Amino acid sequence: MEDKIFRYSIKAIIIRDGKLLAESCDYGRGRFCKLPGGGHQWGETMEQALIRECKEELSLDVKPQRLVLVRDYIAKNHHSPLDEPCFHQAELMFECEVEDFSPLGAGSEPDGDGQEIKWLPLDGLENSDFYPKAIVPYLRKLKDIKETVVLGDVN
Numbered sequence: 001m002e003d004k005i006f007r008y009s010i011k012a013i014i015i016r017d018g019k020l021l022a023e024s025c026d027y028g029r030g031r032f033c034k035l036p037g038g039g040h041q042w043g044e045t046m047e048q049a050l051i052r053e054c055k056e057e058l059s060l061d062v063k064p065q066r067l068v069l070v071r072d073y074i075a076k077n078h079h080s081p082l083d084e085p086c087f088h089q090a091e092l093m094f095e096c097e098v099e100d101f102s103p104l105g106a107g108s109e110p111d112g113d114g115q116e117i118k119w120l121p122l123d124g125l126e127n128s129d130f131y132p133k134a135i136v137p138y139l140r141k142l143k144d145i146k147e148t149v150v151l152g153d154v155n
Contacts, residue, residue: 004086010049011037011093012062013069013139016101019119020139022130023057026114033118033130035093050094058117059107062096068142069093069135071151078155093135095142131155 012035014021022033036057040049047064054062071091075083104117120128125136134154138145 004088005084006088007090008040009038009089009091010040010046010053011035011091012050012054012064012096013093013142014060014062014096014098015122015139015142016098016119018122020122020125020130021058022118022120024116024118024129031114031129033120033128037093046092046094050096054096054107056107057115059103059105060098061100061103062098064094064096066095067092067148068095068145069138069149069151071132071134072153073132073155074153077153 012021014036021036023036024031024033036054037050038053038057040046041052044052046067050064051062054060069091070093073083073087073089073091075087076085120130122140125139126133130136132155134151138149
């Protein structure tokens with residue numbers, strides 16, 4: 001029997017001039033774009049995890065503003081060739097502010113092989129290689145969201 005894998009991932013939603021800051025990554029399973037961020041380590045707060053991840057991956061100092069979206073991703077329910085069926089990740093997505101984008105670039109610990117940083121137009125996300133697709137409608141109306149939206153197990 002395979003070991004069950006569960007992890008929390010803290011993600012940054014950074015929007016500027018109608019574009020979403022995303023990472024294009026290849027984990028050896030094909031390239032796709034995603035929100036910056038990553039694994040929550042024992043002993044750190046969610047805010048600390050997000051700040052650390054964005055510094056490591058993007059060389060950016062972010063200021064988490066509010067928790068906007070929460071989703072589960074249970075791989076066995078999505079029949080994805082990208083993940084083992086035993087993988088389960090809970091993602092907490094925070095709207096973030098950035099005062100200074102000048103250091104933006106690959107950080108000290110880029111995410112995946114050949115990480116590329118992209119600004120994706122919000123009005124074209126559904127036709128891009130951005131995942132998870134289920135959050136695209138929420139990203140477009142981010143300012144209208146007044147309470148945290150729990151999406152469940154979506155992709």
